[in-house]
Amino acid sequence: MFVDDLHLFCKGDVKSIFIIMETFKRFSSTSGLTINSEKSDFYCNRMSQHVVQRVLQGIGFKKGELPFKYLGVKISHKRLTKINCNVLVDRMIARIRGWKSRKISYSGRLILVKSVLSTIHNHWSQIFVLPVSIMDRIQALCKTFLWEGSDNYSRSPLVAWNVLCMDNEHGVLGLTDSKIWNYATIGKLVWWVTSKQDHLWIKWVDHIYLKGTPWFQYEPTTYSSWAWRKVCQIKTMFQNGYTNGLWNGDIKEYTISSGYNWLLQNTGSKVPWFKIVWNRYNVPKWNFTMWLVQQKRLLTLDRLRKWGMDVPIECFLCGQAPEDHQHLFQQCRFTQQCLQLLANWLGLSSGLLLKPECHLRLRYLSAYARKVCSDAVVGLYYRIWRCRNVCRLEGYVPTPTLLVLQIQEDCNRQIQGCFKGYMKHTDSDWNRLRNINI
Known part of the structure; x- marks a missing residue:
């Protein structure tokens, strides 16, 4: 149809x-x-x-x-079942299997989860409250593809999914919780009834179901349709969000994003390093590695030994201490040499680079210079982790000078591709001192 x-x-x-x-x-x-x-x-x-x-x-x-298909969704007189919604799962699996052979990095998978997999069910979610089993399956596929790159689950994720669904400012990836998003989209129907929008459906609901009963005091009967009963269930979730007919106290109109954020309730504290990790000058795969460093979720030797794996103890880069996140990225002799060389190139002290969020507060640096410094710091952490893996597999460790030169080349290339617009004379002078060509 x-x-x-x-x-x-x-x-x-x-x-x-x-x-x-x-x-x-x-x-x-x-x-x-x-x-x-x-x-x-x-x-x-x-x-x-x-x-x-x-x-x-x-x-x-x-x-x-019945059911028949209209505008991409199943229309039926009965409740929506798992079998009716399996088409959504099949679409996701087909997409994932098409990407499986491409060896996509974590950052590439993150973009695909945000822009493709998490949106396949959006059209259905704005019409129906989808079965819980389907929403769980959708989230499981997103999680499995992010960490495994396939649709087959084989190991525990590095970070729990409910943590990943908080926003970037709280130190996570800002993914969408499919269940809460579904509730937020149906919340728009609750808003329409609350504000008595000029829709034919609202007039029909008022005449057939409400019959003059205040909306938040209305209880559906057992003879009501399953779709209407679901809308009434979602109504109770949003009841505390309405004050005198206004959504969230002072916002005049309900939006799906505001309803989603209200249900999600990000109560954690903001992390000081989120602007560094999600800097637009960064190479995307650097961002993901830096984020895992800040979360202490990289598979370092101390974590592998806790899982019962028979692996060495000493750091592969220096061989002088047990390897963990703090040693590898701060105390390792190889890391400290790289930090000093990078600090000399940027004109900063190596102590500031040990706490990456500190250089963002340096007022004598322009906004552009702070972003370049963030790019270099994130690149350093990515290169150190890569060198560690190369050393573990091949036994080869590059010199700190070579590693920093690679970071400088990567930063130069990335800034050339990302920078647009007019550059101030002070920033041009800052670039010349560091051989950055734009």
Whole structure:
């Protein structure tokens, strides 16, 4: 069916149906337009078989079966089941299997989860409250693809999914919680009823269900449709968000994003390093590695030994102390040499680079210079982790000078690709001192 198709509803009796057909005949005799019986269907529910046969003989339509598909969703008189929604899961699996062979990095998978996988169900979510089992399956596929790159779950994730769904300022990835998003989209229907929007559906609901009863005091009956009962359940979630008919106290109009944030309730404290990790000058795969460093979730030797794996203890880069996050990225002799060389290039002290968020507060640096410094620091952490893995697998450790030169080349290339607009003379002088060409 298409968006310009005509749907007519009536009581399931012969009289009502024949009145509609008589109206069509009068319309045809006046306008010259007739019904195409081959493209018309008759749907019914709880009608006796002999009545159905009589109607079909009288109208000349074929009998359709429920549920039927309209505008991409299943239309049915019954509650939406897991079987009806499996098409969403199948679409996600087909997408993931198409990407499986491309060896996509963590950052690339993160972008695909945010922009593709998390949006496949959005159209359905704005119409129905989807079954919990389907929402769990959708989140499981997103989680598995992010950490595994496939649709098959084989190991525990490095970070729990409910933590990842907080925003970037709280130190996580800002992914979408599918269940809460579904509730927030249905919350828009709650807002329409609350504010008595000028919609035909609102007028119908007020006439058939509410009948003058205050919205937040109304309780659905057992004879109400399952979709309406779900809307009433979501209403109780948002009841505390309305004050004197206003959403969230002072916001005049409800939006899905405001409802989502209200349900999510980010109560954690903001982290000082989020601007460094999500700096637009950074290479995306650097961002993810830096984020894992700040979360202390990289698979360092101390974590592997806690899981019972038989691995060495000493740091691969210096061989002088047990490897953990603090040693590898702050105390290791190789790391400290790299930090000093990078600090000399940037004109900062190595102590500031040990706490990456500190250089963002240096007032003598321009906003552009602070972003370049953030880019270099994130690149350093990424390169150190990569050197550690190369040393573990191949036994080769590059010199600190070579590693810092690679970071300088990467930063130069990334800034050339990202910078747009006019550059101040002070920033141009700062670039020349560091051989950054834009």
